[in-house]
Amino acid sequence: xxxxxxxxxxxxxxxxxxxxxxxIMTTHADDLANRIGAPxxxxxxxxxxxxxxxxxxxxxxxxxDATALVKRGDIDVVxxxxxxxxxxxxxxxxxxxxxxxxxxxNKALVAADGAALHAAAEAHGADLYYEAAVAGAIPxxxxxxxxxxxxxxxxxxxxxxxxxxxxxxxxxxxxxxYSEALDEATALGYAEADPTADVEGFDxxxxxxxxxxxAFHTRVTIDDVHREGLTEVTAADIASAKRMGCTVxxxxxxxxxxxxxxxxxxxxxxxxxxxxxxxxVREAYNxxxxxSDAAGQLMFYGPGAGGAPTASAVLGDLVAxxxxxxxxxxxxxxxxxxxxxxxxxxxxxxxYHISLDVAxxxxxxxxxxxxxxxxxxxxxxxxxQGKDGxxxxxxxxxxxxxxxxxxxxxxxxxxxxVRGVASIMRVEGE
Amino acid sequence: xxxxxxxxxxxxxxxxxxxxxxxIMTTHADDLANRIGAPxxxxxxxxxxxxxxxxxxxxxxxxxDATALVKRGDIDVVxxxxxxxxxxxxxxxxxxxxxxxxxxxNKALVAADGAALHAAAEAHGADLYYEAAVAGAIPxxxxxxxxxxxxxxxxxxxxxxxxxxxxxxxxxxxxxxYSEALDEATALGYAEADPTADVEGFDxxxxxxxxxxxAFHTRVTIDDVHREGLTEVTAADIASAKRMGCTVxxxxxxxxxxxxxxxxxxxxxxxxxxxxxxxxVREAYNxxxxxSDAAGQLMFYGPGAGGAPTASAVLGDLVAxxxxxxxxxxxxxxxxxxxxxxxxxxxxxxxYHISLDVAxxxxxxxxxxxxxxxxxxxxxxxxxQGKDGxxxxxxxxxxxxxxxxxxxxxxxxxxxxVRGVASIMRVEGE
Numbered sequence: 001x002x003x004x005x006x007x008x009x010x011x012x013x014x015x016x017x018x019x020x021x022x023x024i025m026t027t028h029a030d031d032l033a034n035r036i037g038a039p040x041x042x043x044x045x046x047x048x049x050x051x052x053x054x055x056x057x058x059x060x061x062x063x064x065d066a067t068a069l070v071k072r073g074d075i076d077v078v079x080x081x082x083x084x085x086x087x088x089x090x091x092x093x094x095x096x097x098x099x100x101x102x103x104x105x106n107k108a109l110v111a112a113d114g115a116a117l118h119a120a121a122e123a124h125g126a127d128l129y130y131e132a133a134v135a136g137a138i139p140x141x142x143x144x145x146x147x148x149x150x151x152x153x154x155x156x157x158x159x160x161x162x163x164x165x166x167x168x169x170x171x172x173x174x175x176x177x178y179s180e181a182l183d184e185a186t187a188l189g190y191a192e193a194d195p196t197a198d199v200e201g202f203d204x205x206x207x208x209x210x211x212x213x214x215a216f217h218t219r220v221t222i223d224d225v226h227r228e229g230l231t232e233v234t235a236a237d238i239a240s241a242k243r244m245g246c247t248v249x250x251x252x253x254x255x256x257x258x259x260x261x262x263x264x265x266x267x268x269x270x271x272x273x274x275x276x277x278x279x280x281v282r283e284a285y286n287x288x289x290x291x292s293d294a295a296g297q298l299m300f301y302g303p304g305a306g307g308a309p310t311a312s313a314v315l316g317d318l319v320a321x322x323x324x325x326x327x328x329x330x331x332x333x334x335x336x337x338x339x340x341x342x343x344x345x346x347x348x349x350x351x352y353h354i355s356l357d358v359a360x361x362x363x364x365x366x367x368x369x370x371x372x373x374x375x376x377x378x379x380x381x382x383x384x385q386g387k388d389g390x391x392x393x394x395x396x397x398x399x400x401x402x403x404x405x406x407x408x409x410x411x412x413x414x415x416x417x418v419r420g421v422a423s424i425m426r427v428e429g430e
Numbered sequence: 431x432x433x434x435x436x437x438x439x440x441x442x443x444x445x446x447x448x449x450x451x452x453x454i455m456t457t458h459a460d461d462l463a464n465r466i467g468a469p470x471x472x473x474x475x476x477x478x479x480x481x482x483x484x485x486x487x488x489x490x491x492x493x494x495d496a497t498a499l500v501k502r503g504d505i506d507v508v509x510x511x512x513x514x515x516x517x518x519x520x521x522x523x524x525x526x527x528x529x530x531x532x533x534x535x536n537k538a539l540v541a542a543d544g545a546a547l548h549a550a551a552e553a554h555g556a557d558l559y560y561e562a563a564v565a566g567a568i569p570x571x572x573x574x575x576x577x578x579x580x581x582x583x584x585x586x587x588x589x590x591x592x593x594x595x596x597x598x599x600x601x602x603x604x605x606x607x608y609s610e611a612l613d614e615a616t617a618l619g620y621a622e623a624d625p626t627a628d629v630e631g632f633d634x635x636x637x638x639x640x641x642x643x644x645a646f647h648t649r650v651t652i653d654d655v656h657r658e659g660l661t662e663v664t665a666a667d668i669a670s671a672k673r674m675g676c677t678v679x680x681x682x683x684x685x686x687x688x689x690x691x692x693x694x695x696x697x698x699x700x701x702x703x704x705x706x707x708x709x710x711v712r713e714a715y716n717x718x719x720x721x722s723d724a725a726g727q728l729m730f731y732g733p734g735a736g737g738a739p740t741a742s743a744v745l746g747d748l749v750a751x752x753x754x755x756x757x758x759x760x761x762x763x764x765x766x767x768x769x770x771x772x773x774x775x776x777x778x779x780x781x782y783h784i785s786l787d788v789a790x791x792x793x794x795x796x797x798x799x800x801x802x803x804x805x806x807x808x809x810x811x812x813x814x815q816g817k818d819g820x821x822x823x824x825x826x827x828x829x830x831x832x833x834x835x836x837x838x839x840x841x842x843x844x845x846x847x848v849r850g851v852a853s854i855m856r857v858e859g860e
Contacts, residue, residue: 024724028582034647034767035579131577137725139569139577147561147569149465150745152458217464277731280710294454294742295567295732299717301707302728312724315580329759337464 003038007322010075010100011045012066012091013082017105017132018045019054020311021079026058032315036322040077044069070095077321079314080104081132085112092117096124101325103317105132105310111206111222114213118334127330129317134207135160135286137309138302139316144214145332148292153215155291156254157429160207162284162304163198164230164250166190168238168269169282172247177235190284200229201267204252211288212254212265218340220254220265226345228268237269237423240355240394244427246271247279251428255348262343271353272429279429289429346403351380351430353396355422356412360391364417368393371415375408376400390419396427433468437752440505440530441475442496442521443512447535447562448475449484450741451509456488462745466752470507474499500525507751509744510534511562515542522547526554531755533747535562535740541636541652544643548764557760559747564637565590565716567739568732569746574644575762578722583645585721586684587859590637592714592734593628594660594680596620598668598699599712602677607665620714630659631697634682641718642684642695648770650684650695656775658698667699667853670785670824674857676701677709681858685778692773701783702859709859719859776833781810781860783826785852786842790821794847798823801845805838806830820849826857 009025011018025032025042033039046066047053053062063069070078070091078095080102082088088109092102102121104110110117110133121128131141135158144153159165163185170181182199185191197203205225212220230250241248249272254265272279277299281287286304291297303309324331358364365384372379378398385392397405412418439455441448455462455472463469476496477483483492493499500508500521508525510532512518518539522532532551534540540547540563551558561571565588574583589595593615600611612629615621627633635655642650660680671678679702684695702709707729711717716734721727733739754761788794795814802809808828815822827835842848 020724024580028580031582031647032580035762035765138728139573142572142577143569146750147572147746148742149749150454150458150462150747151742152461217461277710280707292742294450294738294745296736296739298568298730298732300728300730303726306726308724309726312578312581312722315724316577317580319579320576323762324759327757327759329754329757332465332753335465 003326006039006041007036007076007325008041008043008074009318010043010069010078012078012080014045014047014053014057015081016307017081017310017314019057020307021081021314022057024311024315032319035319037326038322040318040322043075066091067094070100071098073098075100076325077318078102079318080106081314082106083108085109089113093120096120096126099124099126101127101321103314103321104128104130105314106130107133107203107206107210111209114210115219115334115336122333125330127321127324129321129331131317132310132313134210135288136302136304136306137312138286138288138300138304140211140288140300141214143300144211144290145335148295151295152293153290154256154293156211156215156288157278158211158252158288159249159278159281159286160252160288160304161198161204161250162286163191163195164204165281165286166284168230168233168248168250171233171235171238175235178231178233199231201227201250204250204267208252208254208265208267211252212263213336215254216256216263216338216340217335218263218338219336220263220342224265224342226266226268230269233269234423237425240353240423241271244271244353244396246273246427248425249278253428257343262341264343264348266345266348268426270426270428276429346401346406348402349399350402350405351397351399351427352405353394353425353427354409356393356395357419357422358391358393359417359419360386360389361417364391365393367415367417368395368412371411372397372408375404375411377404377408392422433756436469436471437466437506437755438471438473438504439748440473440499440508442508442510444475444477444483444487445511446737447511447740447744449487450737451511451744452487454741454745462749465749467756468752470748470752473505496521497524500530501528503528505530506755507748508532509748510536511744512536513538515539519543523550526550526556529554529556531557531751533744533751534558534560535744536560537563537633537636537640541639544640545649545764545766552763555760557751557754559751559761561747562740562743564640565718566732566734566736567742568716568718568730568734570641570718570730571644573730574641574720575765578720578725581725582723583720584686584723586641586645586718587708588641588682588718589679589708589711589716590682590718590734591628591634591680592716593621593625594634595711595716596714598660598663598678598680601663601665601668605665608661608663629661631657631680634680634697638682638684638695638697641682642693643766645684646686646693646768646770647765648693648768649766650693650772654695654772656696656698660699663699664853667855670783670853671701674701674783674826676703676857678855679708683858687773692771694773694778696775696778698856700856700858706859776831776836778832779829780832780835781827781829781857782835783824783855783857784839786823786825787849787852788821788823789847789849790816790819791847794821795823797845797847798825798842801841802827802838805834805841807834807838822852
């Protein structure tokens with residue numbers, strides 16, 4: 001049975017994602033109505049620069065006064081696709097105060113201030129949904145929060161940034177260096193003019209914070225996430241990875257400690273075996289691998305960005321939030337009952353792949369091995385290669401605390417026979 | 431805020447899945463309570479043979495009278511993991527009549543009679559959830575029904591039966607024939623003593639029916655699904671696929687016609703390119719590839735069967751259904767507003783890979799090519815191989831209606847120069 005009075009939707013932001021949302025709401029109005037049980041009406045579109053509104057966006061709905069739109073009093077759902085902290089945060093809070101539920105694609109805001117936003121939603125009996133904030137169109141927030149609600153998630157391992165995956169995939173398939181691959185990504189529109197947020201891992205760190213919070217029923221903010229970008233990954237690193245039967249990916253890794261009493265969240269480049277399902281994720285695709293007690297290993301794969309894919313996630317949330325409105329209910333809110341501490345990077349247990357340039361003389365390997373032993377780090381394999389009086393030593397360790405691995409590397413740098421540490425990379429996914 | 435009066439759950443069936451459900455409900459009671467907002471209590475477990483109940487299942491809850499348990503009047507949620515049509519159907523209907531919502535893992539029942547079950551649930555204001563019915567632990571029903579509710583799904587392509595994927599993976603990796611690979615699957619517990627439901631595609635067809643219905647917002651029953659098993663796939667077929675850069679998978683394929691006015695659903699072995707994400711799904715894993723207008727290409731991967739993975743899906747549904755109960759609401763029910771006709775297999779557009787044994791004399795290729803042309807089927811590639819006066823001809827077609835391809839093969843069999851049709855296989859995922 002269809003309700004005839006439409007639900008009113010305010011759209012904040014009308015860039016790449018917002019204009020797709022407006023387009024689909026118009027062209028697929030009948031389908032949306034059937035799936036919700038009531039028609040939805042786009043009641044207003046707030047933009048900063050009305051002269052830049054794309055073709056096909058209904059001009060009569062456009063306003064520059066986002067606050068007035070949100071305060072109108074008849075808005076059922078606010079869709080926020082502005083991004084960034086302010087004015088998005090203020091507008092979302094105002095929306096809740098005026099009885100609207102909110103669908104957001106804003107990873108930075110949710111990662112920085114999710115707890116306060118959830119509290120505001122709950123205080124006003126409203127919904128806050130943000131499937132689009134993590135890995136674009138790939139359903140992740142809903143599967144983690146709902147499908148796995150009866151399971152215990154222990155680990156989330158994801159490629160959650162398409163720009164950096166494109167760059168690493170190019171480096172892997174063509175042998176190109178980082179700068180060359182970045183140039184190609186920029187030329188093809190996969191990287192922005194200022195690629196900092198992607199290549200330094202800020203974007204992935206925001207997503208890691210959101211994923212860790214939902215997966216472990218705790219609170220993790222972007223400040224809790226250890227972050228290393230991929231700007232220092234070299235063609236030599238990629239070649240080393242290949243020799244080990246691995247590839248290099250920028251991974252977001254969220255883990256529950258073995259004793260269950262703490263969690264960690266980190267973003268950094270890492271080698272993963274070619275046999276791992278994440279290794280075959282090419283180009284700008286994203287994928288998230290989830291390990292849980294009962295379900296075992298799951299993977300979710302798809303486009304992690306782009307106007308249409310992100311709009312798909314926004315509209316899936318819109319349908320859910322509208323259904324909740326009609327039922328007079330709200331969906332699952334923040335679930336942070338465990339409040340587990342987030343351990344620092346030093347406590348993460350992982351493996352290192354270390355390339356050293358060393359003097360090519362007897363006793364060097366023994367010296368190096370002694371340093372590892374002194375720091376309690378066990379060596380898995382060593383490969384030694386001589387060239388013109390110099391030699392290189394590639395050491396892969398067994399699992400150890402990151403702090404121990406890091407201080408081992410520090411001590412190696414002090415050795416006279418070690419000319420330099422050519423690269424250090426963690427090995428994951430084994 | 432936690433409600434203290436527990437929600438009461440009746441468990442019907444306590445085999446591999448049911449005993450895992452009972453175990454997790456006991457060991458993870460606190461987590462479930464926190465996620466639901468109220469404690470859940472296992473109020474009774476109906477089994478056929480109480481002497482066979484596994485260790486760890488609370489004996490005092492076991493009963494052989496499932497009907498009396500469901501009719502008790504204080505049951506909030508019934509979990510049905512018996513399988514098969516009856517008595518499961520009668521018990522689920524009785525559960526709705528007594529005010530309970532239902533979580534089921536029963537693909538056969540949902541695929542045969544989903545519409546009536548949904549109607550019964552709706553009539554009594556109850557929920558019917560069955561994430562576990564399709565591909566075990568992999569979240570599929572919820573992503574298709576909720577995450578993609580604002581999108582238009584055009585195609586679902588899935589490996590939804592672990593037994594047959596294990597058999598085909600063994601044939602591919604070891605060169606074994608079908609019987610040998612089946613024996614290994616049986617020995618390792620991947621295939622049942624009577625493997626008919628798996629190897630003849632009945633299990634996959636039930637899942638295809640459920641997926642098609644949810645993806646296209648229409649009604650598809652198992653009788654609408656074209657079904658071919660994998661018993662006739664030979665080591666030679668696998669070798670042929672390899673030469674084409676493909677592998678063979680038993681696929682469940684649900685498609686919306688190009689004009690949007692009808693749908694098709696089918697299960698059969700097919701060659702897919704090694705570059706397709708489904709090609710790398712090994713052993714007994716399942717994966718489902720979804721193509722939609724806005725989201726593009728998504729894939730969901732994980733264990734498709736087994737006690738613990740299926741229990742994970744059941745418990746995720748249990749949490750959702752319990753939350754709905756507390757909110758006095760119900761989740762999304764059947765969405766079949768499009769009521770699209772299901773076209774027969776003959777109208778499916780696909781490609782064929784055909785191996786012919788032919789006489790090794792001039793003019794044979796011309797004869798064969800004429801037959802294809804007469805049936806309006808365009809040839810993509812032909813490969814000819816001579817051996818001892820005989821020759822083999824491998825033809826790969828362009829896309830054509832299955833009926834045209836099928837009648838082409840019929841006409842080829844009539845040719846004197848065609849000694850036999852060694853194999854026919856569809857090519858998908860390109």
